[in-house]
Amino acid sequence: MKINYKLQDRFDLGVFLPVVGLIIFGLLAIYSSTVHHPTASGNFAKQLFFLFVSLFGFLVALFLPTQTIKTMAIPFYLVSLFFLLAVLLVGKTVYGAKSWFGIGGFGFQPSEVAKLGTILILSYWLTYKSRDINNIKDLLVALVIGIVPVLLIMLEPDMGTSIVFAIITLVLIFWSGISLFGLFVVLSPGFVVFASLFGGVAFSIALLCVVAALFFFKRDLFNSITIFVINLASGFFFDYVFKILKPHQQKRIETFLDPLADLLGAGYNALQAKVAIGSGGLLGKGFLQGNQTQLRFIPEQWTDFIYCVIGEEFGFIGSISVVILFAILFVRLLNIAGGAKDKFSVLVVVGILTLLFSHFAINIGMNLGITPVIGLPLPFLSYGGSSLMMNMFMIGLVLNIYRNRKMHT
Amino acid sequence: MNDNAFGSPARKRILFVVVVGFVLLSCAQLFNMQIINAPTYSERSDENSVKPVYQTAPRGVFYDRNRQVLVGNKPSFTLRITPSTYKDSLSPYIEAVLGFSPGYINKILKANESYSKYIPRRIAKDVSFKVIAWYEENASKLPGVDYVMETQRDYSFGVTGAHMFGYAKEIPLNILQKRKDEYMMGDEIGFAGLEKTYEDILRGEKGINYMLIDSRQKTIGRYKDGEEDAKTIKGYDLVLTIDKDAQRVAEQSFRDRRGAVVAIEPSTGEILAFLSSPEFNLDDFAKVTSSEVWKNLNENPDKPMLNRASMGYYSPGSTFKMVSAIAALNEGIIDSSYRISCNGGYQFGDRFFKCLHVHGSVDLETSIEHSCNTYYYSLVNKLGLETWSKYAKKFGFGVKSGLDINEEKDGIVPSTKYYDRVYGKRGWTKGFVISLGIGQGELSVTPLQLAQYAALLGNYGKSAKPHFLKAYIETETNKKIDVKPQYYDIGINHHAFDIVRRAMWKVVNGAGTATNIKSPDLNISGKTGTAQNPHGKEHSVFVGFAPYDNPKIAVAVIVENAGFGSVAAAPVARDVIKAYLQKGSVDKILSSYSIASANSGTKKNEN
Structure with a gap:
């Protein structure tokens, strides 16, 4: 047992084994949903290839020196932004969103890389020397860092991914110790802009709420007025920006805000997903035996609806296993964050945890019909090279941080 | 939030609660769907599956500058075979009725082997009413064979214009793989001339009928009485500059x-x-083009395919x-x-x-x-x-x-x-x-x-x-x-x-x-x-x-x-x-x- 102890000391199996389990579930489901498919039958082989490349990325991340991780934060972020901008100009359109680069027979999604870029730079910025998140200047910079990729991805338009970016930014600021008042300052303009989309009355009510909250916080008059003006301005600014956009760009934002507008497509998929999962029962219909999967009631099932394949063919046992594997992974990540050797490493792990969890929650929620239909891949299971590679790279980083944690905790 | 420190235990606890809370919620919903309501969902899955059935849209018509028709559309019968239920021993009879050379059907089925066997293949376009009457009479002995009404290009308006109009053909596999989010197997796509240039506006939008089917693929009715169906939208007509x-x-x-x-x-x-x-002759391209036609066109010393x-x-x-x-x-x-x-x-x-x-x-x-x-x-x-x-x-x-x-x-x-x-x-x-x-x-x-x-x-x-x-x-x-x-x-x-x-x-x-x-x-x-x-x-x-x-x-x-x-x-x-x-x-x-x-x-x- 001594050897095992030593291994666990340097390599956390509580993270690694659940990931392995999830990948195996993913491969089975991809095989099942694509093997008889006219155009996607090569996807299983492609995913194996992606997995192979991902393992390489995983090993690289595992042995990167901590200082290198820090120094790569800024270039990584800037390169991500460049790619996000470039994809809007020259990317190819897949399912109505411009979020892909085509390289040979493969596609590459820059937003996947940008996720890690944003986590790294926020972690770096928020923990650099004597940063104080309750200082308005420091907070503002952090927000700008987080919002730029959100805006770029909104233009693709990819609603799911920009939500993930917003959540990551919020959680990292939250973890850094922002006060309740600070949180209010951060969230209120978003709330006002959102309300403004529903017309003048909603906009006015939202502004009244902001005034009420300002009375509650009892800050000095100057600060209160400033915050109110920012809220007011952001409402009008958004309206102004919206008006100067070209019609097709306006349409994109409308689609972004209302993914349910395409009720037929989304409603049909959501219903079929529930039927597939529910009909799996306790033990499932068996590998390659799910009629919903094999008859392809859900298009592109190997991407965002991969969880249905597991639900249908492996039943309650299979689908609950996937949830439990994710739960183990998340709890371990939270513990590793607590034991990391410096604040930067802590935030990186928290950011990665947030990223994986928000994907998990939005995807599973959609498959189970408890959240709206928002397209996002399920980490480690959905078909897709960019996402698998980045996820494995991030797991490598987490294990790297674990290996270099502070001792005796 | 009394504790405003970096990564305070209180903040860690909040994240923990969110994660575990959502996991428990998912487990509860899984239990609800897969254990409590499993019989209901199973029934739906086994007996009431919904399947989209697509209708091809007629392509846009070509008019001349004075709105005279140059190229139109006409209804035609297309004979299809669905390999999952089809028996190869039927091929000789069908080939004889259609006047095709032996082995023709097998060749088409072979060429499309990589597609799902549940998708019907077009065997012959523009078949005569006589063939349809023969099919109707013998339908029970011809499993996996059916026909659909489709529209086909009509070139009988007094002009030929083969090189400028060009033609549309069933999408080949290599193009389909590149454009799979826009096209499905069996769709037509513009291949040359104006049919190619203006493909995006000419093709129109497919209609979708959601049908209830049982696990043996038999249609048993319309899903929600067709209220979620989408109507076919005909492609845009082109007014050409041609006189x-x-x-x-x-x-x-x-x-x-x-x-x-x-x-x-x-x-x-x-x-x-x-x-x-x-x-x-554009008519040769409107049907399933036979290899003899291709050979003749390519070997003709006058090079009719050259524009x-x-x-x-x-x-x-x-x-x-x-x-x-x-x-x-x-x-x-x-x-x-x-x-x-x-x-x-x-x-x-x-x-x-x-x-x-x-x-x-x-x-x-x-x-x-x-x-x-x-x-x-x-x-x-x-x-x-x-x-x-x-x-x-x-x-x-x-x-x-x-x-x-x-x-x-x-x-x-x-x-x-x-x-x-x-x-x-x-x-x-x-x-x-x-x-x-x-x-x-x-x-x-x-x-x-x-x-x-x-x-x-x-x-x-x-x-x-x-x-x-x-x-x-x-x-x-x-x-x-x-x-x-x-x-x-x-x-x-x-x-x-x-x-x-x-x-x-x-x-x-x-x-x-x-x-x-x-x-x-x-x-x-x-x-x-x-x-x-x-x-x-x-x-x-x-x-x-x-x-x-x-x-x-x-x-x-x-x-x-x-x-x-x-x-x-x-x-x-x-x-x-x-x-x-x-x-x-x-x-x-x-x-x-x-x-x-x-x-x-x-x-x-x-x-």
């Missing part, structure tokens, strides 16, 4: 000949007629003389009174370049009227290769015009750089340049470029990019959306055009080389050409425009191996012009073809 009368005359006049006709509205670049002859009108390379012959004339006038190298003496040719170094006659003293106008070669040997030498080449390019030679079909080539306009590349810096002499003056040598142009050139000559250097699409009609709103021409001006002095145009008028209406097509009511101006060709008799070429004062149509005609320009090409040009300018004349012109097809024009010497 049906002019197109018909062009096609009929070329019945047994090889060559091309392109007619353009000079001020707008609208293509009025576009013919490459011989053509291929001569915009991809064929020809020497323009004497029709190119106006390029040198305009260049020299515009550059101020000569004026209209500049004369040379023609003694039957031009001595350059130790080579003698021949003219067909001894013209004596010739000025610019007579040089065009009588097509004197000596004048242009000397003029191109005066101009120099670079200036000549610059003006040829101004008129659109050597570059693609940007036509709205894919099948276009740029041609060759030699320049110093070109000769250096082909022959090496010292491998060519100035003698190469002399024959360019009369449109021979390494100059290659397409009939489309010649028509564009005629349009520019007729309209004083102002025109628009040649194009086929005048407008399209949005199916949803029935609104006509006009397509704006892309105007341009090549920026040449008005006076230069005045002189050259007058000379071109004299070619037809004076004592020139094409007086055989003189018709006062049309007032045609033009220029003949006789293009040498290494593979046989010269090609007959004519470019022109009409009426002289305010041209409404510019034409280029090339008839392969037909000799002098006035003999074969000029009369075709006249008939196309007449059909367009004099509405109602078309029947008379067409009937004259059927009476006397061998009645060739009067012989005249020219070059």
